[in-house]
Each structure stands twice: as structure tokens, then as C-alpha cells.
Amino acid sequence: MNQEEGDISTILSSLQKSWENFLENIPGIILGLIIIILGYLIAKKIGILTQQKISRKSSDPLMSKFLGNAVKLGLFTLAIVWAMNIAGLGAVTTFLLTSLGASAIIIGFAFKDIGENFISGIILAFNRPFNVNDTVEIGELFGKIKSLEFRYTKLKTFDGRDVYIPNSDVLKKPVINYTEDGFFRWDFVVGIAYEDDVDRAKTIIMETVNSHPSIVQDGVHENYVAEDALATSTVNLKVFFWVNTFEFRKEAVMVKGEIIKRVKQALEANGFSLPSDIIEVKLYGSQKELPIKLLKDENGKSI
Numbered sequence: 001m002n003q004e005e006g007d008i009s010t011i012l013s014s015l016q017k018s019w020e021n022f023l024e025n026i027p028g029i030i031l032g033l034i035i036i037i038l039g040y041l042i043a044k045k046i047g048i049l050t051q052q053k054i055s056r057k058s059s060d061p062l063m064s065k066f067l068g069n070a071v072k073l074g075l076f077t078l079a080i081v082w083a084m085n086i087a088g089l090g091a092v093t094t095f096l097l098t099s100l101g102a103s104a105i106i107i108g109f110a111f112k113d114i115g116e117n118f119i120s121g122i123i124l125a126f127n128r129p130f131n132v133n134d135t136v137e138i139g140e141l142f143g144k145i146k147s148l149e150f151r152y153t154k155l156k157t158f159d160g161r162d163v164y165i166p167n168s169d170v171l172k173k174p175v176i177n178y179t180e181d182g183f184f185r186w187d188f189v190v191g192i193a194y195e196d197d198v199d200r201a202k203t204i205i206m207e208t209v210n211s212h213p214s215i216v217q218d219g220v221h222e223n224y225v226a227e228d229a230l231a232t233s234t235v236n237l238k239v240f241f242w243v244n245t246f247e248f249r250k251e252a253v254m255v256k257g258e259i260i261k262r263v264k265q266a267l268e269a270n271g272f273s274l275p276s277d278i279i280e281v282k283l284y285g286s287q288k289e290l291p292i293k294l295l296k297d298e299n300g301k302s303i
């Protein structure tokens with residue numbers, strides 16, 4: 001037998017041995033697949049039961065959902081490791097774990113963002129500045145919190161967009177919660193003429209504001225009007241008032257518009273002119289008159 005025939009014989013012998021090993025391991029592979037399928041179903045069921053149990057003891061849906069998913073993922077991972085050992089792939093599992101340990105630094109850099117967001121999600125699950133359906137502002141994003149996942153926080157903006165914010169960004173950026181205590185203070189400016197009575201205008205404004213059924217007024221949340229500025233043609237008054245923000249779109253936006261409309265109508269009904277800005281026109285050089293003339297209608301009235 002020459003060298004070439006010997007090499008072919010060795011290859012065939014190796015393939016035959018591998019095939020025989022595969023046939024011997026078929027029952028273990030089938031059992032491993034069954035364990036993976038059952039493991040997934042059992043992990044999913046236990047995850048749901050965990051979520052339901054936590055929900056009954058806690059009013060925090062974000063926490064219960066997060067922990068339920070964590071239990072499901074952990075159990076399913078254990079099922080996969082067990083199935084690989086039964087299928088005769090325990091050496092592969094050991095190799096992968098060893099490789100992961102030896103390559104921890106490389107993997108750490110490669111999956112830095114994933115790991116950072118995952119850890120941030122764990123932190124947010126136990127300590128966070130919002131709950132589900134809270135109206136928040138995270139960076140430049142504004143809307144309602146809908147869910148907390150392993151890698152991201154889902155935000156529903158008021159114009160209908162679904163925004164998935166990485167959990168690490170939620171931890172790093174300022175989070176403004178508009179509905180944590182249910183109160184928010186609006187303000188706007190209204191200008192009256194210099195000859196108008198400022199104190200009387202402030203009284204009318206406060207009576208109008210406090211008469212609205214959605215306005216909050218108590219010992220902690222006080223509504224008031226203050227002189228803001230002496231503008232070109234008006235004395236500007238700044239109006240401060242509190243509203244309920246559990247439903248931000250209605251209470252904090254629509255109510256503000258209603259208040260502005262009512263204040264305008266009340267001031268006009270009491271003789272306040274609410275003048276527009278005064279424009280001063282200057283003539284320079286040899287110009288003696290404005291290049292403007294008044295038009296008259298058929299009855300001789302200026303228009």
C-alpha cells in the first residue's frame with residue numbers, strides 16, 4: 001500500500017468513526033432538543049407566573065415584567081447548557097465557557113454597549129425616576145413611558161412615535177418627570193396699556209384663573225400674577241397657575257389654552273385694550289413727509 005492509499009484509508013476510517021459516534025449520540029441529541037424545547041416552554045411559563053406573582057404584591061408593572069423576563073432568560077440558559085451536556089457536547093460547552101473567560105476583555109469591548117444597557121436596565125428596574133404611563137422628558141424626547149426591557153426603555157411620544165431609548169442613555173441623561181406628583185405649573189405673559197390699572201387687571205386675571213374647574217389651588221400650589229416687564233407699549237403681567245398632569249395632554253395643554261382665552265375675554269370685557277407694539281417711524285435727511293396716504297371710501301371715510 002503506497003502513501004496516497006494510506007492517507008485515503010485514514011480519512012475514510014476517521015469519517016466512519018465520526019459517523020458511528022454521531023449514530024451513537026443521536027438519542028442524546030434528540031433528548032437534548034426535547035430538553036431545549038421543554039426548557040423554553042417551562043421557562044416562559046415560570047417567567048409569566050413570576051411576573052404575575054410580583055404584580056400582585058407590587059403596583060409596579062415595569063419591575064414585574066423585567067424580573068419575569070430575567071427569570072425566563074436564566075432558566076432557558078440553564079436548559080441549553082444541560083441539553084448540550086446530554087447530547088455529548090459538554091466539551092463544546094466547556095470550551096465556549098473557557099474561551100469566553102479567556103476573551104473577556106475582547107468581548108467586553110465588542111459588546112460594551114449591550115452589557116452597559118443590560119446593567120443599566122437592571123439598575124432602572126430597582127431604582128428609576130418613572131413608572132409606566134408617566135409623562136417624561138429624556139434629553140430631547142418627550143412622551144409617555146410604555147415599557148422597560150433589558151436593553152431599552154420604550155417611550156410613546158404625543159405625536160405617535162415609538163422611541164426605543166438605550167437604558168444607558170436613560171441613566172446618563174436628565175429625566176424630567178411631569179406626572180410623578182401629578183402637578184405642573186404653567187405660565188404665560190399678557191400685556192396691558194400703560195394707562196390701565198395694573199392692580200385691577202391682576203385681580204380680574206386671578207378671578208378668571210381660579211374660576212376654572214381644572215385649576216389646582218391649595219396651600220402648596222399657589223396661583224399668582226406678577227409684573228414682568230415694562231415693554232415698548234405694554235406693561236407685561238406674568239400669570240402662574242397649577243394644573244393636574246396625570247393626563248398631561250389634556251390637563252396641561254388644553255387647560256392652558258382655555259385659561260389664556262378666558263383671561264383675554266375677561267380683560268377686554270372690562271375695558272382693557274391689550275395694545276399691540278408701538279412702531280416708531282423716523283424721517284431722515286430731506287424727507288419731509290411719509291410716503292403714505294389715506295384712502296377714502298365712497299362716503300368720504302378713511303379706510
